[in-house]
Amino acid sequence: MEAILEKLANPGFDLDQVRSDFAYLELPGPIIYLDNAATTQRPNQVIERMDHFYRFENGNPLRGTHRLGTTATEAMLESRKKVARFIGSKSEKEIIFTRNASESLNLIAYAWGLNNLQAGDQILITRMEHHSNFVNWQFVAQKTGAKLAFIELTDDYQLDMQDYRDKISERTKIVAFSAASNVLGTIPDAAAIICIAKEYNALTVVDAAQLVPHTKVNVRELDCDFLVFSGHKMLGPLGIGVLYGKAEILLEMTPFLYGGEMIEYVEDYESTFAQLPYKFEAGTQDVGGMVGLAAAIEYLEAIGLDKIAAYETALTDYCVAKLEELPYIEIYHPQQGAKGPAIAFNVKNAHPHDVATILDYHGVAIRAGHHCTQPLHRYLGQNSTNRASFAFYNTKEEIDLFIEALEDVKKIMQIDI
């Protein structure tokens, strides 16, 4: 605990300066925002960058034969380069902009899954997937006749690697997994999962929506085939997301959406398609969102993702320790291994929506429900849970207020434990 308190007192970056960058903290009344796994807040720098784009650089990208069309095209290109460097991709051609991680995962399912899978093949996913990396594969399995299988969890809410080895086979064509659980906080050993998948020549899809905001990710070191994330969970705007794919795989894939700027020659009855990455970006793209995402990356990198990860781990460990002191709380969070800054819990004898409502009266924002993971909640034996999730602009004092507010939940709901 001493080391945790020391890290919380000395995060290694200027926490007060950081907090002054987030306008929501200026709202009257306490707002203790612990719903960062749903969406983070955005610093002023991101909002100002987007503002500048729309005021002074706005034209239709890739088309404009005039000054403002050129500035918009340049803004798009610079943003793509920034994203490519951020995740260690060797070329910005491997960076496809989408609306969010869900759309990226749909793109893979439609453009790769439907065309490459058949009856007898296996799609291997995990018990802790978000619906966005679950329902899309159900769809592909139903359409192609491929069989969907699930890597189960251990008692400590970790991926069961033995179960993985037992289930993977030559029939496994794709292994799609979350690099950090949005509910449990579990961070599985992605490198090991990918390494095993390669032994069987299975394609790997990494849902990194909950990892990229908190930890440095390098797609070349991971050697994954696809990796997806959302801008809005990492200080960027709503509505911009990323699909990283290895160029050689993307080249072989058919387009996902058809329309403007994704074509080469359009004849009456057939067309050829644009080069990467434009083949997968039909229609006018959200350059405002792209520059916002690039500004978010700059903000995170200026602080340093290693410092962010260490501080967020301290916040999480501190909160878990405090929750464990409360006998009426049940926690769903691993004890061992790497953990992301999300903690699922329940107040015994109180429904999560009642908990969330009472906490909201204390200014504490958490998530209540199934967090888009109904299969995981069936496994946990819970209809729903509460989730507190942290970002580097949260503080120890905010966690203390959250814990105090839980005592009021106990009082109001008349919980006698």
Add this chain to the structure above:
Amino acid sequence: MDLRQIYSQIIIENSRSNKHRNEMPDATATERGYNPSCGDDIHLSVKIDNDRIVDVSFTGSGCAISQASTSLLCGLIKGKTLEQAKHLVETFLGMIKGEITDDDILEEELEDAIALKNISTMPQRVRCAVLAWRTLDLIIAKQTGTPMTE
């Protein structure tokens, strides 16, 4: 508003009450009420004899507000005719929408269910409060052909 106006003694007690919580194998009609976003999930059963609700019960799970509201509904409509029950649905939904505010009328008609009146100020919890009432409205609509209340 004080939270205890929402989580009042009546709500807490009714949310944990098992008085009306049981299966009804010989029900005339059973309908499911489900809020996919929050997971409140109930089955409401009624036994109807000559246009009169002679028995009512429910099973399921959900937040205190949804469960208390369902329990209060059961206590209120048992013995009522379908026509009377439909009127109570309209009064309850009117209260939650903030359209009927006269406490004398509400207390006279809804009895303890007036305890849910303050939910009208909490838009994110309205669906919990009305779940059972919308489910009952569906049952009545199917039995009598009267259109459901908006």
